[in-house]
Every structure is written in structure tokens, then in C-alpha cells.
Amino acid sequence: MNKPYLKGSLRPSAFHIQRRRGRARVGINRGELSGNLRILAGGFIAFCLLHVLNNSYTTVVALIKEELSLSYTMSGALMSAYFTGYTIGQIPWGTLADRHGPRRVMAASILGTASATVFFGMSQSFWQILLTRFLSGLLGAGVFVPGVKLISAWFSPGSRGTALGVMSIGGSIGLVIASWLTPYTSLSVGWRGAMTASGVIGILSSAVILLSLRDRRVEPQPHVRSANVSEVIRTRSFWALAWIQMVRLGSNYAFIAWLPLILTEELGLGLVAAGAVFALYNLTGMISNPLGGIASDRFGEKEVLAVSFAVLCVATYLFARASSTLMINATVLLIGWFINFVRSPNFAILPKLYGVDNAGRISGVQNTFASLGALVLPLFLGFLKDTTDSYWSGWLILSGVLLSVSFVSLLITVPDGIDKRGSN
Numbered sequence: 001m002n003k004p005y006l007k008g009s010l011r012p013s014a015f016h017i018q019r020r021r022g023r024a025r026v027g028i029n030r031g032e033l034s035g036n037l038r039i040l041a042g043g044f045i046a047f048c049l050l051h052v053l054n055n056s057y058t059t060v061v062a063l064i065k066e067e068l069s070l071s072y073t074m075s076g077a078l079m080s081a082y083f084t085g086y087t088i089g090q091i092p093w094g095t096l097a098d099r100h101g102p103r104r105v106m107a108a109s110i111l112g113t114a115s116a117t118v119f120f121g122m123s124q125s126f127w128q129i130l131l132t133r134f135l136s137g138l139l140g141a142g143v144f145v146p147g148v149k150l151i152s153a154w155f156s157p158g159s160r161g162t163a164l165g166v167m168s169i170g171g172s173i174g175l176v177i178a179s180w181l182t183p184y185t186s187l188s189v190g191w192r193g194a195m196t197a198s199g200v201i202g203i204l205s206s207a208v209i210l211l212s213l214r215d216r217r218v219e220p221q222p223h224v225r226s227a228n229v230s231e232v233i234r235t236r237s238f239w240a241l242a243w244i245q246m247v248r249l250g251s252n253y254a255f256i257a258w259l260p261l262i263l264t265e266e267l268g269l270g271l272v273a274a275g276a277v278f279a280l281y282n283l284t285g286m287i288s289n290p291l292g293g294i295a296s297d298r299f300g301e302k303e304v305l306a307v308s309f310a311v312l313c314v315a316t317y318l319f320a321r322a323s324s325t326l327m328i329n330a331t332v333l334l335i336g337w338f339i340n341f342v343r344s345p346n347f348a349i350l351p352k353l354y355g356v357d358n359a360g361r362i363s364g365v366q367n368t369f370a371s372l373g374a375l376v377l378p379l380f381l382g383f384l385k386d387t388t389d390s391y392w393s394g395w396l397i398l399s400g401v402l403l404s405v406s407f408v409s410l411l412i413t414v415p416d417g418i419d420k421r422g423s424n
Helices: 012-026 029-035 037-068 072-100 102-122 126-140 144-154 157-212 236-266 271-299 301-321 325-341 343-354 356-388 392-411
Strands: none
Touching: 037 072, 037 102, 037 126, 037 144, 037 157, 037 236, 037 271, 072 102, 072 126, 072 144, 072 236, 072 356, 102 126, 102 144, 102 157, 144 157, 144 343, 144 356, 157 271, 157 343, 236 271, 236 301, 236 325, 236 343, 236 356, 236 392, 271 301, 271 325, 271 343, 301 325, 301 343, 301 392, 325 343, 343 356, 356 392
């Protein structure tokens, strides 16, 4: 039997069926977006809450580190513990989304990670907060992957990158909220009070997500076999995307985990001032997230990934060599822009290669690799800081890794008969 996944994609005949449907909608992509505002709004809220809940602690990590007498390696382990749980949760949550729909899965995920955040605020030891971070990751893994399934079901191929980018703005806004609100709140109620308040808000808001989202059954595709993971993993494109995902998310959370400490310890900024600079890193994502999706819809995901990671390589190298506050701020903004710019293309290409019916499962497998990167890189940089007493050696190594991703992006294969761009 012919096995299309050995070429990393759908059979052209099956895709042509989707293409004919897609062409009828190309001219009304804006109408498609506006007609599904409720779906985008529900996903937007879920993404925003997830990032508020899981990143609030990074802006007050200096207070946590001081109170609990944590080393740099232990501080990095807090982020790694989260992504250990996140890694374990990817495939189960993706499978649940394929079977039961994203709506209930995403609401349950927010409820779970919000509850874990409340317990984080109550923790009295390193091992307790490490456990709550693990639970936050395990329970919070049910937002992004089901979100990809949600977008795949409601939007045509020419709009998926844009729609995913718009929904991902919620994540950037959540990071900005965490960057500003948590430090200010901690000044009056302490970091424990700030974290507990965030968790309570998340618990209440999970009901809003449940009421906002709607599941949609995807039209059966008789010419497309269900994706067999054992076949998919033998394709070159699968492993190219896996490496890209590892470095993309690992780099992002390495910056999220360590940038506040660099700003306070290396540059001598106060807690609130460091939070303001960190907010600039996150603010860029509000613009670059949707633009990355639009660019991938127009020019192709592979091309966007190759160029963006090359720029990230240069920006990270300059960050490691920066000697002034102005240069650090400029490179932080540049890194923040492109690390968010590549998010939507990474996932928008998956339904194109493996089909909408398989979007949840394959996204879960790919996001597992992303989680591995986010688990390893923050911990690795903390270990280097402890052993070399320098942040910058780690960033130089990271720069070289980002360059490798730029070249690996070119190995992704979109088979003949499938347009490399989503909109045509």
C-alpha cells in the first residue's frame, strides 16, 4: 500500500480536494476571521491565562531565590520542572482533543494549572514549589496543542497561520501582564499573595473559556489515512521540525527564565524596572505573532523559519557581547520579535503535511520535542552560570544552536502537488 507519510505529507489527490475548497475561500479570508471571532476570543483568553499563570513567578524569581536560598541551578530547575510535566502531557492532551474536541480540554487545562498556581503560592520549600511547577506543566499542556486542533477545524489552510498568530497574541499579552502586574502586586502582598491571586483568577476564568469555545467536526477525508506515528517519525521533515521545535521553545523559555536575573544582577536594575524591560521583550510578540502567521501564509513556512532563525542567531550573539544597556535593550527587542515570529509557522505547516484529522496528535508529538528543549536549555544555562560564573558563555553556545536551526529548516519537504503557501 502506498504510504504518503513516508514523504512527510498527505497524498496529493486528497490535498487537491482541500485545495479546491480552499480556493473558494481565499478571497474571503478576512470574512472567515471575522466570522469566527468567538473562537478566536476563547482561544485568546486561554492563551493569555496560561502565560500569566505559568510565567508570573519569573518576574519575582529573585524574591523566591532569596527567601528559599536557591542556587542558580535550582532556579533554572523551576522552569525545567514545568516543562517536564509539559512534555509528559503533550501527547495525552492532543489525543483527548482529537477524540473529545478542544473546548472541554482547554477549559480543564486552565482549571488545572490555575489550581497548581494557588498551591505554588502556598509552598514552603524548594521541593514543594518544584512539585507545583511540575503539575502546572502537566495540567497546562492542554491549551496550545488543542488550540492548533481548534484552528485547524475552523479555518481553511490559507487562514490558519494568521488565525493561530492572532490567537497567540493572547500569550504575549499574558507575558506582559505577568511582567508588570506580578512585581507591583508582590510589593504590597508579597510574591506568595501575587501567585495565589493569579491562580484564583485563572480558576474563575476557566468557565469563560468553556462558554466561549465551540467544537467543530471536521469533514471526513476518505482519501487520507490516519497518521501512523511509526511511519511519520521515519520522514526527514518530521525530525527537522522536531529539532526546530526544541530550539524554538527552549530558547524562548531560556530568555524568560534568565532575563529578569540578568537585568537585576548584571545591570543593577530594580525589580519593577527589570519587569518593565522584560515587558518590552513580551510586547513585541503582540505584533510579531500574527505577522509571522501572515508571512507564512504568503511566503511559506519553511522560508520564514530559515530567515528568522538566522536573525535570531545574530541577535543572540550580539546580546552575549553587549556592553551597554542600550545594546542589551535593542537585542532583547529583536530576539523577542523573532522568537514569536516563528511560532505560528511551526504549527501551521502540520495540518498541511499530515491532515486536519491528525492535527491534535501530531502537534502533541511535535510539541513534546519543544517541551524537551524548554526543559533542557534553562537548566543548562543555569548550570553554566554556576560553573563558569558567567551568563554569556551560555548565550554564545545558544547562538550557534540557533544557526543550525536556520539550515535544518531547509530540510522540510512539502511534496509535489501541495502549494508551499497556504493562501494559494
